[in-house]
Amino acid sequence: xxALAPVGATALVPTNMDEAMRLATAMAHAKMVPKHLQDDVxxxxxxxxxxxxxxxxxxxxxxxxxxxxxxxxxxxxVVAAAxxxxxxxxxxxxxxxxxxxxARTVTVSATRxxxxxxxxxxxxxxxxxTTNQMWTKQPDQQLVYSGTRNWARRWTPAALLGxxxxxxxxxxxxxxFDGPTLEGTASTANDSPTPPNRPANDAKPKVERSTEQWxxxxxxxxxxxxxxxxxxxVEEVASRDTIATALTEAPPxxxxxxxxxxAEAFARFADPPT
Numbered sequence: 001x002x003a004l005a006p007v008g009a010t011a012l013v014p015t016n017m018d019e020a021m022r023l024a025t026a027m028a029h030a031k032m033v034p035k036h037l038q039d040d041v042x043x044x045x046x047x048x049x050x051x052x053x054x055x056x057x058x059x060x061x062x063x064x065x066x067x068x069x070x071x072x073x074x075x076x077x078v079v080a081a082a083x084x085x086x087x088x089x090x091x092x093x094x095x096x097x098x099x100x101x102x103a104r105t106v107t108v109s110a111t112r113x114x115x116x117x118x119x120x121x122x123x124x125x126x127x128x129x130t131t132n133q134m135w136t137k138q139p140d141q142q143l144v145y146s147g148t149r150n151w152a153r154r155w156t157p158a159a160l161l162g163x164x165x166x167x168x169x170x171x172x173x174x175x176x177f178d179g180p181t182l183e184g185t186a187s188t189a190n191d192s193p194t195p196p197n198r199p200a201n202d203a204k205p206k207v208e209r210s211t212e213q214w215x216x217x218x219x220x221x222x223x224x225x226x227x228x229x230x231x232x233x234v235e236e237v238a239s240r241d242t243i244a245t246a247l248t249e250a251p252p253x254x255x256x257x258x259x260x261x262x263a264e265a266f267a268r269f270a271d272p273p274t
Contacts (some may be wrong), residue, residue: 228265
């Protein structure tokens with residue numbers, strides 16, 4: 001984590017586009033950067049730009065990236081550091097563990113900037129673990145990374161906009177998040193249209209999502225609603241089947257977040273609905 005701490009004024013952090021391009025070119029030609037960045041100035045520029053936003057060393061951030069399915073991913077430790085360098089929280093994260101096996105949980109707590117009381121989120125191992133061997137070798141450390149990322153997506157989403165981790169990538173579909181979006185519904189085994197040979201009364205199976213997938217879905221909804229310019233656009237989003245399904249099948253905390261996001265979107269325009 002030390003390499004990902006906020007950098008000083010004399011550190012190698014560009015301040016304009018020209019400096020960023022020169023640094024991205026140098027990074028692409030470096031032999032010690034991850035293979036997916038070598039000879040790829042464009043992707044290196046993405047890393048440099050992200051590091052500038054976070055106030056971190058671009059080369060330190062580069063070492064925490066990976067290319068999965070053609071998408072740039074960031075490790076959990078850099079996400080945790082980013083929340084702190086952005087000034088989104090006061091102090092540091094606190095972690096408390098409980099339980100064993102798949103039932104083991106971590107409670108992640110931190111105090112948002114400008115608040116007095118900490119906010120917490122509980123993540124269960126069985127809900128977030130992947131087939132990566134690190135979940136077997138270091139389950140608690142992986143829970144810390146996942147819990148921190150989930151906490152940030154719920155309480156300080158601005159620090160992570162456009163940033164995703166390998167665990168959030170659905171290898172089966174090639175999509176970053178698994179489930180409905182503002183543009184439509186992701187093509188998954190559970191979300192696919194009813195085949196012509198399926199009986200009409202054969203109900204489509206309920207889509208199951210992990211806590212992490214719901215948090216990414218909510219981030220997408222919030223960002224989409226923030227970009228709307230008319231009340232009629234908010235009404236159109238609120239009336240979509242994907243929203244109705246989520247309000248029916250999602251966990252209670254997700255439904256509360258959806259209602260809050262929609263209420264805030266309507267509040268931007270006159271005469272909010274009853």
